[in-house]
Amino acid sequence: DAKTTQPPSMDCAEGRAANLPCNHSTISGNEYVYWYRQIHSQGPQYIIHGLKNNETNEMASLIITEDRKSSTLILPHATLRDTAVYYCIVRLAGPEYGNKLVFGAGTILRVKS
């Protein structure tokens, strides 16, 4: 299984960009990187995903290095409501894995005023 490594916690000032790093050095060529976040006692919320190109949506941007061994999630203007646990996940390829999402421990992002 491809594993991900994230810092356990990060702080960010309100209104500033939050940059959350993730290492996934064993990722296979057809496996996608997904980002989810979880606010306490709720189900994880999808943020964004990508394969090798950078991606952007209304919530965030995803920057994937050329060798695909790491990525960065960018929240351009963090608000207090962005305080959550952020999970960087590799979706395993192949029917034998059921395309399952493999979660790590995640990064606790604290946005402070």
Add this chain to the structure above:
Amino acid sequence: DGGITQSPKYLFRKEGQNVTLSCEQNLNHDAMYWYRQDPGQGLRLIYYSQIVNDFQKGDIAEGYSVSREKKESFPLTVTSAQKNPTAFYLCASSSHGLDTEAFFGQGTRLTVV
């Protein structure tokens, strides 16, 4: 509204009793997943199903059982063989393929006393 529903939100059971957690989706997704989350930890996969009448064990299947008789339903039974059943349980569903997001329910918090 389309979505994935878990019930109940909170569940209390006596030790030694089996208990079944409900998960229903109306997103027409083929794949469904059950995860367990302990305090301060990431999500761990219990069981997953890629199609009706078929399911596979995840990383921590011991003490759990599932069924997939209908596309929209994937109930999880926590049996008396599960040594430490108190946890937060999350259900998810997705279409097939690596390039599709998974949607999560809001979870069921099970407490065994």
